[in-house]
Amino acid sequence: MFGVESQNIQEVLRTVELTEVPLAPKAIAGLMNLRGQIVSALDLRQRLELNDRQKAHPPTGVVIRTVDGLMGLLVDGIGDVMDVDESTFEESPETLAPQMRSVIVGVHKLKGNLMHVLDTSSVCDLKGLQDAKA
Amino acid sequence: MDDLIKEFLVESNENLDRLDTELVKLEGTPDSRELLASIFRTIHSIKGACGFLGFQKLEALTHAGENLLSKLRDGKLVLTPEIGSALLSMVDAIREMLAAINVTEHDGEDARVGLIDQLKKLLEQEPVSVATSRRAMARENCEESKPESKVATPAAAGRSKKTPHVGKLGGTLVEQRRVKPEDVARALEAQEGGDTRPIGAILVGLGVLKSDELAEALRLMEERRSKATSQDSTIRVQVTLLDRLMNLVGELVLARNQVLQYAAQQKDNAFLGTIQQLNLVTSELREGVMKTRMQPISRLFDKVPRVARDVSVACGKQVHVDTEGKDTELDRTLLEAINAPLTHLVRNAIDHGIETPDSRVRAGKPPEGVVRLRASHEGGQVLIEISDDGAGIDVEKIKSKAVEKGAIGADQAARMSSTEALNLIFLPGVSTAEKVTNVSGRGVGMDVVKTNIEHVGGSVEIQTKLGEGSTFKIKVPLTLAIVPALVVRSVGRRFAIPQMNLVELVRLDAGQSGSGIELVHGAPVYRLRGRLLPLVYLDRELKLREEEPNGQNILVLQVDSRRFGLVVDEVHDTEEIVVKPLGKHLKGIRVYAGATIMGDGQLALILDVPGLAESAGIKTESPDGQTIKASALNTKDTVEKQKLVLFDGANGSRMAIPLNALARLEKLAGSDVERSGNEWVVQYRGQILPLIHLSRVLEVRRDGGLAPNDTTFPPPGSIDVLVIQENGRLFGLIVNTIIDIVEDTTEVRIPATRAGVLYSAVIGERVTEMLDVSGILQAPEQGVVERSKAMAVVPV
Numbered sequence: 040m041f042g043v044e045s046q047n048i049q050e051v052l053r054t055v056e057l058t059e060v061p062l063a064p065k066a067i068a069g070l071m072n073l074r075g076q077i078v079s080a081l082d083l084r085q086r087l088e089l090n091d092r093q094k095a096h097p098p099t100g101v102v103i104r105t106v107d108g109l110m111g112l113l114v115d116g117i118g119d120v121m122d123v124d125e126s127t128f129e130e131s132p133e134t135l136a137p138q139m140r141s142v143i144v145g146v147h148k149l150k151g152n153l154m155h156v157l158d159t160s161s162v163c164d165l166k167g168l169q170d171a172k173a
Numbered sequence: 174m175d176d177l178i179k180e181f182l183v184e185s186n187e188n189l190d191r192l193d194t195e196l197v198k199l200e201g202t203p204d205s206r207e208l209l210a211s212i213f214r215t216i217h218s219i220k221g222a223c224g225f226l227g228f229q230k231l232e233a234l235t236h237a238g239e240n241l242l243s244k245l246r247d248g249k250l251v252l253t254p255e256i257g258s259a260l261l262s263m264v265d266a267i268r269e270m271l272a273a274i275n276v277t278e279h280d281g282e283d284a285r286v287g288l289i290d291q292l293k294k295l296l297e298q299e300p301v302s303v304a305t306s307r308r309a310m311a312r313e314n315c316e317e318s319k320p321e322s323k324v325a326t327p328a329a330a331g332r333s334k335k336t337p338h339v340g341k342l343g344g345t346l347v348e349q350r351r352v353k354p355e356d357v358a359r360a361l362e363a364q365e366g367g368d369t370r371p372i373g374a375i376l377v378g379l380g381v382l383k384s385d386e387l388a389e390a391l392r393l394m395e396e397r398r399s400k401a402t403s404q405d406s407t408i409r410v411q412v413t414l415l416d417r418l419m420n421l422v423g424e425l426v427l428a429r430n431q432v433l434q435y436a437a438q439q440k441d442n443a444f445l446g447t448i449q450q451l452n453l454v455t456s457e458l459r460e461g462v463m464k465t466r467m468q469p470i471s472r473l474f475d476k477v478p479r480v481a482r483d484v485s486v487a488c489g490k491q492v493h494v495d496t497e498g499k500d501t502e503l504d505r506t507l508l509e510a511i512n513a514p515l516t517h518l519v520r521n522a523i524d525h526g527i528e529t530p531d532s533r534v535r536a537g538k539p540p541e542g543v544v545r546l547r548a549s550h551e552g553g554q555v556l557i558e559i560s561d562d563g564a565g566i567d568v569e570k571i572k573s574k575a576v577e578k579g580a581i582g583a584d585q586a587a588r589m590s591s592t593e594a595l596n597l598i599f600l601p602g603v604s605t606a607e608k609v610t611n612v613s614g615r616g617v618g619m620d621v622v623k624t625n626i627e628h629v630g631g632s633v634e635i636q637t638k639l640g641e642g643s644t645f646k647i648k649v650p651l652t653l654a655i656v657p658a659l660v661v662r663s664v665g666r667r668f669a670i671p672q673m674n675l676v677e678l679v680r681l682d683a684g685q686s687g688s689g690i691e692l693v694h695g696a697p698v699y700r701l702r703g704r705l706l707p708l709v710y711l712d713r714e715l716k717l718r719e720e721e722p723n724g725q726n727i728l729v730l731q732v733d734s735r736r737f738g739l740v741v742d743e744v745h746d747t748e749e750i751v752v753k754p755l756g757k758h759l760k761g762i763r764v765y766a767g768a769t770i771m772g773d774g775q776l777a778l779i780l781d782v783p784g785l786a787e788s789a790g791i792k793t794e795s796p797d798g799q800t801i802k803a804s805a806l807n808t809k810d811t812v813e814k815q816k817l818v819l820f821d822g823a824n825g826s827r828m829a830i831p832l833n834a835l836a837r838l839e840k841l842a843g844s845d846v847e848r849s850g851n852e853w854v855v856q857y858r859g860q861i862l863p864l865i866h867l868s869r870v871l872e873v874r875r876d877g878g879l880a881p882n883d884t885t886f887p888p889p890g891s892i893d894v895l896v897i898q899e900n901g902r903l904f905g906l907i908v909n910t911i912i913d914i915v916e917d918t919t920e921v922r923i924p925a926t927r928a929g930v931l932y933s934a935v936i937g938e939r940v941t942e943m944l945d946v947s948g949i950l951q952a953p954e955q956g957v958v959e960r961s962k963a964m965a966v967v968p969v
Contacts, residue, residue: 058768058776059666060759061715067758070768070776075424077768077776079756107757165758 052100080111203252237292423751471499498548514622526563560644662743664717667777674782709789821909823868843888
């Protein structure tokens with residue numbers, strides 16, 4: 040379960056229509072047409088080197104604002120918008136895998152759950168990833 | 174950032190650009206009062222703004238420069254190359270400080286004490302030039318430097334009395350030497366004493382000025398004032414806003430295209446009329462918005478004198494720069510793209526091309542070399558020429574350098590034509606420079622020049638004559654954003670290929686998919702009219718297919734003089750597409766030039782043809798393949814060439830038609846031809862295409878009627894058809910055989926000797942008749958013009 044600062048989020052797309060880009064880095068799932076603008080879609084599962092999503096569960100798109108423009112993040116689903124404060128915040132545990140540590144700022148301990156706070160700019164930085172072309 | 178500071182930065186940078194140009198001009202005419210006054214005013218205004226905004230270091234620097242200029246303007250000091258260089262260094266330093274302000278809102282840490290001291294010292298100097306160690310140091314940096322290079326000695330400036338800073342009219346009059354400063358002082362005293370007349374009137378009254386002299390002075394002031402305020406007719410707009418407008422207009426164009434497609438099926442005249450209006454307005458809007466992105470190339474050309482000056486001083490050479498066509502406009506992104514290549518080529522021309530003054534004199538040339546910049550529009554492209562009257566490029570030297578570096582084999586070098594050899598310059602690491610200098614010679618510049626230019630869809634060509642000089646010709650498209658492209662499919666996915674690189678389409682019949690394609694050293698090639706065309710399979714390049722690469726259609730693409738065939742599954746229509754850039758993660762993939770949104774809202778990737786060629790390893794030299802013959806070296810002015818399709822019109826008559834007059838070249842099965850009344854037609858891509866026999870139209874009986882139609886129906890085998898679009902309708906011209914596609918001029922002409930022909934010219938080294946398409950289609954015997962409007966309208 041991950042959290043992104045809501046001010047970085049422009050919108051959420053329930054369905055995502057993607058055009059694949061051959062030869063693109065594996066984490067880039069494709070391009071989407073956002074009201075006339077072409078936005079790259081970054082699959083979070085690929086980026087964090089998690090297991091592939093099941094075909095039965097299509098992704099939800101989260102459009103975030105970054106320094107280089109808009110970027111689409113493909114996630115499994117979205118939850119609520121919530122306010123969190125300092126008291127529940129903690130630095131990332133040592134046991135966190137390296138590919139996660141580079142993008143997670145820390146965690147919030149919520150009731151029954153840990154929310155990993157994503158840093159949107161490091162998520163969009165694909166340098167140093169295993170560059171397996173699709 | 175504060176708006177005030179933003180304004181300051183923009184204006185100051187513009188002022189600095191102007192200073193560059195004016196200081197360089199000043200060195201050529203050190204006496205020019207006008208230049209000195211203008212330069213002084215510019216520095217003065219920068220200084221004023223600095224003080225106001227609290228940039229103290231910047232203010233101190235400009236103050237030192239202003240003092241120097243004040244003495245120059247008053248004639249107390251004479252311009253020496255040393256002073257010129259110091260002032261230009263000051264301009265550079267100011268630029269750096271402005272850059273620092275842009276980032277930090279602070280004028281940086283470096284107070285430039287050294288430079289300020291130097292400027293102060295120059296204030297004391299006697300008006301005699303002194304050779305400095307600076308120039309000697311600079312000389313070590315250059316190729317072929319001679320210790321005695323001639324430098325233009327500054328002429329003695331005229332002496333003038335101290336000019337009082339009185340009212341502008343007074344100043345102007347004194348400048349023109351119409352009145353003496355004392356007279357102006359008297360007039361001012363009179364005014365202070367209560368005289369209400371303007372200065373001019375007082376002076377006339379005093380008898381020291383004639384009224385027509387006054388009128389002239391006033392006119393001069395008016396001229397100067399209007400020059401200064403002419404900037405008011407323009408307005409500053411954020412570039413991002415213009416880009417957004419461009420984007421929106423692009424979408425509007427797409428929507429209009431879709432509307433036009435639906436409109437073709439409508440009968441309602443009122444509706445059609447409105448659609449037509451929409452069409453017109455959209456086209457005009459698009460043109461207008463495109464124009465906003467256009468800037469004159471003078472923006473780049475104006476910077477060249479400064480660069481040329483610096484390089485020539487560093488190299489100990491004498492050069493002056495000529496420009497032509499400064500008003501030629503091009504899209505601003507293109508301007509940015511060719512900025513660096515242009516500068517590099519100019520530096521090269523001066524460093525390597527132009528010889529030292531002594532060598533030149535020995536060769537019978539004037540000691541001062543010329544670098545000529547010429548810009549013009551040619552077709553849909555902008556042509557920029559950089560030429561010099563230097564030593565030219567030694568083709569043999571290049572060949573041996575390339576062989577030395579291992580870029581080509583010795584036998585290849587021997588077989589190479591001079592044009593091909595010249596293109597070797599563009600390989601990284603190849604340079605004929607004797608010494609590597611700070612200016613150039615490392616051999617890393619030219620390949621970057623070529624890549625940058627090709628990246629925006631342009632091309633570079635070299636022409637040279639040993640001992641006489643060289644010319645570099647850069648061609649770039651007029652605009653980037655909306656391009657015509659062919660849509661193709663490979664493994665179900667759509668791609669767009671810019672029309673610019675497309676030469677022709679070849680369809681492989683189902684049974685033929687295997688034949689026609691041969692293997693040469695394991696590389697697939699296709700024999701096209703006797704020439705071997707290297708093939709690139711799109712599905713293999715993009716790794717789309719697991720099995721053997723496949724495809725039914727070959728697109729013959731051209732990059733520079735290289736041709737290759739791209740194999741795809743399906744070919745769709747040509748459309749105008751809006752080019753949208755790819756995001757940062759995808760920008761680096763060489764085979765893509767961008768992406769576009771198609772009429773149905775789906776995305777398609779735009780292929781970058783040079784990138785595709787590179788990634789597929791298509792080289793200029795392939796041992797068994799044949800390279801297309803390079804166009805003949807033409808050291809005279811460029812002659813217009815166009816792509817022409819050569820064909821046998823009827824009974825061995827060799828004819829030609831411009832390629833861009835054709836919609837398509839087709840080979841149709843004779844059995845597909847049907848009859849509709851007296852006409853032959855064929856079902857073609859969802860339409861009924863009327864077919865016209867060229868032989869029927871061209872042969873005229875003695876009594877003026879047409880030869881009878883004695884061609885057999887249905888025609889046996891296959892027929893070659895030129896598909897032409899005229900007035901929005903398609904027609905097919907049946908010809909005997911299609912011979913070739915060439916690029917040639919149509920210079921040598923004689924008037925036509927029969928109807929249906931425009932003229933005869935030498936094309937492809939033989940006399941060829943140029944087909945008169947409109948004339949043929951309008952022949953009343955064809956009844957073509959009368960054809961009913963049920964024909965489908967081809968979307969624009």
